[in-house]
Amino acid sequence: MKVVVDMNKCQDHGQCVFAAPDVFRFDDAGRLAYVPDPGDALRDEVEEAADVCPLQAIRIEG
Numbered sequence: 001m002k003v004v005v006d007m008n009k010c011q012d013h014g015q016c017v018f019a020a021p022d023v024f025r026f027d028d029a030g031r032l033a034y035v036p037d038p039g040d041a042l043r044d045e046v047e048e049a050a051d052v053c054p055l056q057a058i059r060i061e062g
Helices: 015-019 040-052
Strands: 002-005 024-026 032-034 058-061
Touching: 002 032, 015 024, 015 032, 015 040, 040 058
Parallel strands: none
Antiparallel strands: 002 058, 024 032
């Protein structure tokens, strides 16, 4: 599974951080950072994060 975040759409609302904290986090500057290739064991969390993103900036490939 590959996670892609359209950083042009993302406005750092942080809903993904709450839904999948093992994949998404805020960096020291307050910007979204994420693991682009988390293991498949985290798929449910990542799918939830994509669903709750208010701007639909998260895409899952594979």
